[in-house]
Amino acid sequence: MSYSHIFGTTRWHFEDLRMLLARAAPHRSGDVLAGLAARSAEERIAAQYCLADVPLKAFLADALMPEVADEVSDLIAAQHASDAFAPVASLTVGAFREWLLGADGPAIAAVAWGLTPDMVAAVSKLMRNADLISVARKINVVRAFRTTVGLPGTIAARNQPNHPTDDPLGIAISAVDGLIYGSGDAVIGVNPATDSVSDYIRTTRLLDELRLTYDLPVQSCVLGHVTTAIEAINLGAPVDLVFQSIAGSQSANAGFGVSLSILREAQDAARALGRGTVGQDAMYFETGQGAALSSNGHHGVDQQTMEVRAYAVARAFDCLLVNTVVGFIGPEYLYDGKQIIRAGLEDHFCGKLLGVPMGCDVCYTNHAEADQNDMDLLLHSLANAGVNFVITVPGADDVMLNYQSLAHHDLAQLRETLGLTPAPEFAAWLAQHDILDRAGRVTGAQTWLQGAGAKLLEFGA
Structure with a gap:
């Protein structure tokens, strides 16, 4: 599935969820080395806006590496618990960010096994450093x-x-x-x-x-x-x-x-x-x-x-x-x-x-x-x-x-x-x-x- 977003006067196209996630990521040298990074700050912001509108459910239907037989992908699919996912199942990535900032620690911990790594990576790309700190602070893993x-x-x-x-x-x-x-x-x-x-x-x-x-x-x-x-x-x-x-x-x-x-x-x-x-x-x-x-x-x-x-x-x-x-x-x-x-x-x-x-x-x-x-x-x-x-x-x-x-x-x-x-x-x-x-x-x-x-x-x- 492809994704697109109008930002400024340009319609930006992202051929699949894998590319959208890569273009929305904060700038880092490894993604540049791999040829995956956004080619401009404008493209990065457009990708982040587009990613914010993606439903979390899309990550269950749109595999990141469909062409690869991969036991980690199989493990991720097997780990997903639909009952734990239910409280956030109707949210987009952007709305999930808002939910995390407002929820308490036990509520966040309760959805852990309903989340896939791709969902979690996606929401992190929309967060400022202070957001990452304030949400993580609420979670205790003992x-x-x-x-x-x-x-x-x-x-x-x-x-x-x-x-x-x-x-x-x-x-x-x-x-x-x-x-x-x-x-x-x-x-x-x-x-x-x-x-x-x-x-x-x-x-x-x-x-x-x-x-x-x-x-x-x-x-x-x-x-x-x-x-x-x-x-x-x-x-x-x-x-x-x-x-x-x-x-x-x-x-x-x-x-x-x-x-x-x-x-x-x-x-x-x-x-x-x-x-x-x-x-x-x-x-x-x-x-x-x-x-x-x-x-x-x-x-x-x-x-x-x-x-x-x-x-x-x-x-x-x-x-x-x-x-x-x-x-x-x-x-x-x-x-x-x-x-x-x-x-x-x-x-x-x-x-x-x-x-x-x-x-x-x-x-x-x-x-x-x-x-x-x-x-x-x-x-x-x-x-x-x-x-x-x-x-x-x-x-x-x-x-x-x-x-x-x-x-x-x-x-x-x-x-x-x-x-x-x-x-x-x-x-x-x-x-x-x-x-x-x-x-x-x-x-x-x-x-x-x-x-x-x-x-x-x-x-x-």
Whole structure:
């Protein structure tokens, strides 16, 4: 079905819903690279006006990739719940935007399984940044393993103690550095330098030993490939969370070496271990705008819509964590700080609207037109939007992956500034060891560090 709209003195034509969504998207370098972006600001505005008049029901009848056999498209169709859709079924995309701005959190959460990713991507394209923040803020998506993540008034963090050679002492020291700033309640997660099964098991055991040594109410994760995790579980490794990068099409996921069936096998293996205490949400997914384009798996769909389709994959599983690594893929896809900030707010809004426990790696590569001031703006915007978690590293500089993220002290400052707290189980541990004072501020943890330091040397033995 084609779409058209008169804007100014010109009638603008869009040959199908796929093109309309692409032309209506805010400007970003990835869509330009793919030849999908609006060719002028006037065309973008015309597409947005046209998109606002499209009924939500049209997204159920007009497939974005009809020429492609795609298991993600099949999953999206199977997920749609007509009873949940009923409250908004008569609305256009523009009217849905108005409904979201006026509805309360429970009403929005109730329609989540009635929405498709394409509907959600469409409405986000009509929203200002403030709209994305105010709607996402109303939605709470709570998940649990050893900590409870996503409760109102909290923000969790992934403590990311990466090391260029996976040195055990280096990882342990870096992890403790994060702990004394209150980072780790989402997960202590290591990106391994190699993806061999033996190295995966060694680092998994190290993180579990760290947890047991300090009696930490946290979960750990080695971010190796999902098939490596499955093999490690079968060999008896103490795996808490299973990680995998995912995307919004079958071919893009194939580029990551995964399918829905492999992800289900991994979830079953992790569930069987039963290692959680307050919950058993044992999957951890990462996404990022541009992933499908970089693997030539976008099928002519704009990068933000493809990103939202990845959240349909995520919500099919028991996820504790899902995060967009928003600026990690590079300026070819998100050129500068403005595009990164917009993409981070879009991703968070769209994930929350679909019922996904969204976090964000507030980050950029060194060759992007961005800096830490941009990351400060995105961090505080996401915190106001109720983001579940962020990722922190020592000094904001990941020495293994060679990109810029948030520092541990950025998290501490944010919590103090906005009056946010860690996940309750982790907050209690921090208070017990006088790492947080009664006002929720980090103390420097000198007393705890005296004992922790002696134990740290054991991890290098």
